[in-house]
Amino acid sequence: MPVRALHHVGVAVADLDEAVERYARLLGARVEATERVEEQGVQAAGLLVGEGRVELLAPLEPDTPVGRFLERRGPGMHHLAYAVDDVVAELARLREDGAQLIDETPRTGLYGRVAFIHHEALFGVLTELVEIGGTA
Amino acid sequence: MPVRALHHVGVAVADLDEAVERYARLLGARVEATERVEEQGVQAAGLLVGEGRVELLAPLEPDTPVGRFLERRGPGMHHLAYAVDDVVAELARLREDGAQLIDETPRTGLYGRVAFIHHEALFGVLTELVEIGGTA
Numbered sequence: 001m002p003v004r005a006l007h008h009v010g011v012a013v014a015d016l017d018e019a020v021e022r023y024a025r026l027l028g029a030r031v032e033a034t035e036r037v038e039e040q041g042v043q044a045a046g047l048l049v050g051e052g053r054v055e056l057l058a059p060l061e062p063d064t065p066v067g068r069f070l071e072r073r074g075p076g077m078h079h080l081a082y083a084v085d086d087v088v089a090e091l092a093r094l095r096e097d098g099a100q101l102i103d104e105t106p107r108t109g110l111y112g113r114v115a116f117i118h119h120e121a122l123f124g125v126l127t128e129l130v131e132i133g134g135t136a
Numbered sequence: 137m138p139v140r141a142l143h144h145v146g147v148a149v150a151d152l153d154e155a156v157e158r159y160a161r162l163l164g165a166r167v168e169a170t171e172r173v174e175e176q177g178v179q180a181a182g183l184l185v186g187e188g189r190v191e192l193l194a195p196l197e198p199d200t201p202v203g204r205f206l207e208r209r210g211p212g213m214h215h216l217a218y219a220v221d222d223v224v225a226e227l228a229r230l231r232e233d234g235a236q237l238i239d240e241t242p243r244t245g246l247y248g249r250v251a252f253i254h255h256e257a258l259f260g261v262l263t264e265l266v267e268i269g270g271t272a
Contacts, residue, residue, distance in 0.1 A: 124212030
């Protein structure tokens, strides 16, 4: 099966602490993981909302992908991530199908081995594949 | 528990058939349900992507909420839906918390009893609650 499930939804916000507090209060979200990813210019907070996951992303600087996203569109959904068994195999399959990829090989994200597919391939949705192996 | 899980992600598209075909080809998505919702001016296709759900929404006319969304922002993620046990109870709780609601009472959507929370309440994310009762 190419995709196992939704893994998380990434949401761009300006103020991470304020957003974490609001998601906790309104939706009962709990922080599962936090990480500062210098390479991508973001501070990320992985939330559990029930059994679902929301990844809040705040830019470290305005001139970063998430900073420019906020400047252009304001806060909101930034990407959609699916759980897959094998990121490398999925990238190969998608490349063969002619899908426009951002990552030709996996990178390491908040949730381990991941790769991004260009938003043009999936109707404006920046799409991330998260490798969950046989563990999820 | 206020929220049980992610239920689906709504994606606005111009051409529903093209999007269904692409999501099937690239992500192995299968159509679970389709509905024409005159009141909201959309044709909706509920997809299963593995165990996850994506709801593709195409406007019936340009002058509809999804039509205006496409005009303003192009195709992309439109709303994020969470599964809850009891929509009425969650609306009451959110109202008490001062969250800005779109629906004061539930409406009927592609997935049954639902209600929308204003995007301002959750950092730019138009949020839907889907009542799954004890069945999901």
